[in-house]
Amino acid sequence: MFQLAVYGKGGIGKSTMSANISLMLAQRGHRVMQIGCDPKHDSTRLLIGGGSQRTVLDYVREVPERDRRLEDVMVTGSGGVMCIESGGPEPGIGCAGRGILTAFDTIRHLGADGSGADVRLYDVLGDVVCGGFAVPLREENADGVVIVTSGEFMSLYAANNIMKGIRRFTPDRPRLIGIVLNSRGVEGEEAAVRRFAEATGTRIIAVVPRDRLFASAEAAGHTVCEMFPDSEAASAVRGIVDRIEEVMSGAAMDVPRPLDDDQMSDLAAGREIRPGNRVPADVPLCTGCEAHTGWRQKYSCASCGAVMALARLRDTAVVVHGPRSCAYLMDSAYLSTVADLYTGGVYDDPMPDNIYCTSMDDSSAIFGGAGCLADTMDDAYGDGFREVAVVTTCVSGMIGDDCDAVARDFEAAHPDARATVVHTDGVINGDYFDGMDAVMGILIGSVDPSAAPVPGTVNLVGSSFFDLQSPEAAAELGRMLSVFGLRVNCRLLDDTTMGSVRSFLGGSVDVLLNEERAADFEEEVMAVTGASRRVMRLPTGLDEYVGWLRGMSEVTGLPSGDEESRARSRWEGFVSDHRETFLGKRVSLSTVIPRNMDWMVDMLSDLGAEVVRFGFTKGADERCGVTARHRDMLIYDYGKREISADWETLHPDLLLYDVDIPDRYPGNSLRMSRIGPGIEPPLRFMESVADALSRGCGE
Ligand code: SF4
Numbered sequence: 261m262f263q264l265a266v267y268g269k270g271g272i273g274k275s276t277m278s279a280n281i282s283l284m285l286a287q288r289g290h291r292v293m294q295i296g297c298d299p300k301h302d303s304t305r306l307l308i309g310g311g312s313q314r315t316v317l318d319y320v321r322e323v324p325e326r327d328r329r330l331e332d333v334m335v336t337g338s339g340g341v342m343c344i345e346s347g348g349p350e351p352g353i354g355c356a357g358r359g360i361l362t363a364f365d366t367i368r369h370l371g372a373d374g375s376g377a378d379v380r381l382y383d384v385l386g387d388v389v390c391g392g393f394a395v396p397l398r399e400e401n402a403d404g405v406v407i408v409t410s411g412e413f414m415s416l417y418a419a420n421n422i423m424k425g426i427r428r429f430t431p432d433r434p435r436l437i438g439i440v441l442n443s444r445g446v447e448g449e450e451a452a453v454r455r456f457a458e459a460t461g462t463r464i465i466a467v468v469p470r471d472r473l474f475a476s477a478e479a480a481g482h483t484v485c486e487m488f489p490d491s492e493a494a495s496a497v498r499g500i501v502d503r504i505e506e507v508m509s510g511a512a513m514d515v516p517r518p519l520d521d522d523q524m525s526d527l528a529a530g531r532e533i534r535p536g537n538r539v540p541a542d543v544p545l546c547t548g549c550e551a552h553t554g555w556r557q558k559y560s561c562a563s564c565g566a567v568m569a570l571a572r573l574r575d576t577a578v579v580v581h582g583p584r585s586c587a588y589l590m591d592s593a594y595l596s597t598v599a600d601l602y603t604g605g606v607y608d609d610p611m612p613d614n615i616y617c618t619s620m621d622d623s624s625a626i627f628g629g630a631g632c633l634a635d636t637m638d639d640a641y642g643d644g645f646r647e648v649a650v651v652t653t654c655v656s657g658m659i660g661d662d663c664d665a666v667a668r669d670f671e672a673a674h675p676d677a678r679a680t681v682v683h684t685d686g687v688i689n690g691d692y693f694d695g696m697d698a699v700m701g702i703l704i705g706s707v708d709p710s711a712a713p714v715p716g717t718v719n720l721v722g723s724s725f726f727d728l729q730s731p732e733a734a735a736e737l738g739r740m741l742s743v744f745g746l747r748v749n750c751r752l753l754d755d756t757t758m759g760s761v762r763s764f765l766g767g768s769v770d771v772l773l774n775e776e777r778a779a780d781f782e783e784e785v786m787a788v789t790g791a792s793r794r795v796m797r798l799p800t801g802l803d804e805y806v807g808w809l810r811g812m813s814e815v816t817g818l819p820s821g822d823e824e825s826r827a828r829s830r831w832e833g834f835v836s837d838h839r840e841t842f843l844g845k846r847v848s849l850s851t852v853i854p855r856n857m858d859w860m861v862d863m864l865s866d867l868g869a870e871v872v873r874f875g876f877t878k879g880a881d882e883r884c885g886v887t888a889r890h891r892d893m894l895i896y897d898y899g900k901r902e903i904s905a906d907w908e909t910l911h912p913d914l915l916l917y918d919v920d921i922p923d924r925y926p927g928n929s930l931r932m933s934r935i936g937p938g939i940e941p942p943l944r945f946m947e948s949v950a951d952a953l954s955r956g957c958g959e
Contacts, residue, residue, distance in 0.1 A: 262379050262508045264437075265396045267386040268408035269418035270298075273442040276474060277408050278383035279306040280483045280497040281504070285379050286339030287485075288501065293334075293377035294341055295367065297396055299348025299356045303383040307337030310481020315347025316363040321623045330370040338486055342375060353628035355659035357392020362622045364395055379508075386418045397425045404437040404507050406465070406500070409456075411441070411449030413528045416456050420524060423460055423516035434513040438465035440500055445470045452527070459523065459533045462514040466499040562684035564590045565695025566651045570682070571615055572598070575647050575757040577640035580617045581633050581663060582653025583625075587617035606734040607755045616640050620655050629661045637670045641677055647758045649680045651695075657685025678758075700781060703753070703761050709789045711765040715816070717749040719767035721781055732944065733936030737773075737798075740938050743809070744818040752781060769794045769815050773937075798937045801859020802831040805938055827939050834943050835866050841950045842867035848912035850898055851932070852877040852919040854885040859942060860916075861890050867946075872910045875902060877919050914953055928956035 266281070268274035275296065282294040296303025301315045313335045319328065337343045346363030348356040372380075382396040386407070396402055405426055409419040419439065426435055441453045441464055450467060457464050471493040477484040485494045507513055519527065526533045563580070567590040570578045580587040594615065602611035616639065618624070618632040633656075637648050648670065650663050667679035680702060684695045718741060741748070749767035750760040770782060770793050782795055794815040799808035805827055809820040847869050851857060854876075861871055875898025876886050887894055895902075900922045903915065907927055915921065915929040930952040935945045 261373075261377060263382070263401055263403045264379060264504065265382045265384055265402035265405045266408060267384050267397075267405060267419075267422045268442075269415045270385055270387050272408050272410055272415050272418075273468075273474075274386070274408040275303045275383050276306065276478065276483075277440060277442065277468070277497070277500070278303060278381055280485045280494075281406075281500055282307065282341045282379075282381050283339045283483050284485050284497055284501045285381075285504070286341050288505070290379045291377045292339070292341045293372065293375060293380045294337075294343055295363075295380065295382050296343075296345040297360055297363070297382055297384040297393070298346075299351075299359070299385075301345040301347045304335070304337060304341075304343035304345060306478060306481065306483045307339075307341050307343050308335050308481075309337075310478075313343065313345055315345045316366050317347040317349075317359050317626055320362060320366055321627065328366070328370060330367070330372060330375065333367075333370070334372075334375075338483065342377060344372075349627045353630070353659075353661075354624075354626050355392065356626070357390040358622075358659065359626040360392045360395050362626060364401070386422045394425045394429070397422075397429055399430050399433070399435075402435065404504070404513055405435055406437050406440060406504070408440045408442050409453060410444040411446050411452040412444060416452070416527065417524060419456070420460070420518050423462075423518035426516055427518060432515060434515045436462050436514040436516045437503060437507050438463045438514065440465060441467045443468060443470045448530075452530075455533065456519075456527060459517075459519060459527070461517040465503040466496045468496040469493060560589065560593060560692050561654075562690045562692065562695035562698065563651050563653045564593055565692035565697075566682045566684045566699050567615065567695075568594055568598070568692075569696045569699035569753055570649045570651065571612075572754050573647070573649075573756060573758050573761070574609075574612045574614070575645070575759060576614060577637075577643070577645035577648045578615050579633070579636050579640060579648060579650045580615065580653060581629060581636075581650050581656040581661065582618065582620050583655055584617055584619045586653045586655075587615065587619075591615050602755075606731050609755075614645070618656075620653075625655050625659055628659065629656050630663075630666050633661065633663060633666045634669065637666070637679065641670075641674055646674075646677045647680075648677060649682060649699075651682045652685050654685060657683070700753070700784070703758075704781070704784050704788050706758070706762055707764045707785060707789050708762045709765065709791065711763045713768040714749065714766050715768055716744075716746060716818070717767045718746045719749050719764060719770045720751045720754075720773055721770050722752065722773050730934060730936060730941075733934065733941050736936055736938040736940050740805075740808075743820050743823045744812055744816055746816065746818075765789060765791050769796060769812070771795075772797045800856065800935060800937055801863065801942050802827060802939065803862065804856070804859060830939055831943070834946065835863070838946070838950050839868050841953055842869040845869040845913040845953055846872045846910065847949075848873040848875075848903075848906060848910065848915045850875045850877070850903060850915065850917040850919055850921070851886060854878075856885055856888060858887050858889045861887070861893070863942075863946060872912050873898075873906050913956055914949070916949065928952060 266274050266278045278294060282292045286292045294304055314333055316333045319333050333344055335343045344367060346360055348359040384396045385393060407419045407422055409415045439453065439457050439462060441450060443449060453464060469492050473488045473491050473493050474484050477487040480487060484491060485497055488494055523533050563586065567578055567580060570576060571594050580590060616636050618629060618636045620629050620632060624632050640648050650667060652663055663681045667681050670679045671677060682698055682702060684698055750756055750764050764785065772782060772795060782793065786793055796808060796811055799805040806824055809824050813820050847864055849857065849871060864871055874890060874893040875895050877898055880896045900920060904922050913928060915927055916932050917929060918932045921929060930949060935941055
């Protein structure tokens with residue numbers, strides 16, 4: 261079977277030309293199938309008496325897959341030509357390019373390859389240069405391409421783009437049959453097209469005259485070849501079909517050399533076309549893409565990051581506007597990273613079931629997904645949610661669904677509800693952290709600047725966002741807050757509600773739980789609301805904890821009672837109980853997390869151990885909060901090689917690490933996982949250090 265693609269700018273007459281070519285091929289004994297690939301579905305009109313036929317995409321929308329048959333979308337037209345129209349969405353919604361892909365898949369599944377056709381002609385709109393409309397240009401779909409153009413610049417511009425598409429798929433393979441000049445009667449038209457053909461390395465295979473007989477035949481719903489076979493117009497079509505048959509018999513085709521912008525300007529101005537920079541056959545990746553090819557996509561896509569952030573709002577339904585597979589991946593990621601918080605004792609209430617999906621399918625991807633989005637938001641409202649956040653995915657982003665309009669309609673229909681749209685569009689707008697940041701930006705922007713601080717309340721900022729808290733850590737934090745009788749106003753962002761985020765400024769003091777990101781959030785809150793906040797960092801170890809108790813007393817005006825002396829005696833008791841185990845031991849520290857480790861250096865020293873190395877994996881230019889007091893000991897760029905070298909020369913009794921260490925590290929080592937705040941979690945960790953040292957001594 262020979263597959264032929266006829267491309268051209270919209271309105272240039274390619275459908276008329278396609279129908280005439282199909283008919284004449286059929287009259288010469290070929291079994292021809294013509295597939296119209298234009299949403300306005302009028303390619304085969306002149307072959308079926310001027311009427312219209314059911315399109316493949318309408319059929320896909322209306323008929324379940326198991327009931328579909330090729331006969332339902334294929335009409336036999338003049339000369340026995342098998343006529344199919346792919347169809348597509350209305351202008352302004354959905355994705356017609358995606359529609360072409362689906363139509364091709366559907367026709368193939370319905371058995372078009374077994375229809376007996378020996379020529380299959382695709383009539384394709386050539387203005388659009390997206391991947392969907394380029395499907396018929398692919399090597400497996402088109403053995404040869406005919407471009408229909410007039411001498412007008414925009415038509416030649418479209419022809420040039422079609423040539424670029426051919427080169428992209430097959431840079432060196434000759435697949436261009438030639439150009440059909442469909443005359444518009446413009447002065448100098450033929451000369452302009454000849455210059456274009458010559459400059460692009462191809463040929464004009466027919467000059468079709470501007471002939472009123474075309475209009476007469478079309479008015480009657482027929483092709484000019486059928487109604488006026490002896491006309492000049494029919495003779496021109498004969499020339500096209502002659503050339504196609506030659507090619508089918510093995511005659512050479514052309515490799516087009518599309519023009520660059522400067523050359524197109526020369527063509528338009530009637531100047532000599534300069535040599536110019538030819539469009540390269542293989543357009544290299546942009547530097548941005550190249551920069552991304554070497555590293556793993558961090559933690560999935562921006563949509564996933566947005567869902568992970570929003571799902572932590574108990575009162576908010578998160579609507580993933582995309583295929584079910586997207587929501588499945590995001591839900592799985594959520595379960596595997598956040599579920600521990602709710603099932604592991606960090607929070608009292610079970611995890612909310614608040615992730616919805618619009619389950620976009622082929623139909624909504626082609627014809628637009630606004631309907632299924634509106635339905636899903638209504639479902640969430642029916643389930644009791646009055647806050648609904650929509651997260652766009654690759655599919656809804658690419659087809660350009662107007663989610664903001666759907667959100668406005670939703671709010672108009674439900675005055676007691678609020679809708680928010682996060683335009684993450686999957687990977688297109690960045691990675692996981694970009695999605696989270698987008699949500700944080702929206703949340704921070706929603707903070708009510710008029711809320712006044714309420715004494716005795718606290719905000720917890722940057723909680724388990726990037727550093728999941730253990731039940732023990734959560735219990736210690738709860739105990740620390742209870743020293744002052746403080747209650748939580750808002751957790752940004754865990755186990756909270758949209759309402760508490762809005763009343764963020766009602767918290768009298770902000771405690772930053774995560775040294776890496778919480779400070780950024782805090783700064784943004786202040787920048788957006790203009791409020792000056794009282795901020796306390798979360799302490800670890802005795803010295804920081806004592807400082808924190810005093811600071812909290814100062815900012816809240818509340819006493820800490822005898823907590824300072826209790827903590828001091830607990831800490832000192834531990835030191836005296838374990839000093840024997842640590843005395844004289846050589847300990848090496850290696851970290852990649854810029855958390856403050858001063859307390860550990862101090863405690864090892866109090867216990868009589870020697871810190872022989874204090875290494876930070878990253879460079880000195882990275883933000884480094886590893887130490888405030890022991891910077892003189894710190895060395896940067898401390899990686900596997902350095903760890904190995906130190907083993908040879910320093911022989912530490914124990915390596916404490918949270919980075920990758922050499923696979924066969926010969927010494928005693930212990931990973932520092934999430935240690936936790938206050939007094940008890942660090943003491944529990946030091947207990948495990950004592951165990952590791954004891955084990956090492958016994959070996
Ligand atoms: S990258 Fe796109 S397709 Fe994949 S999960 Fe994210 S939104 Fe869905």
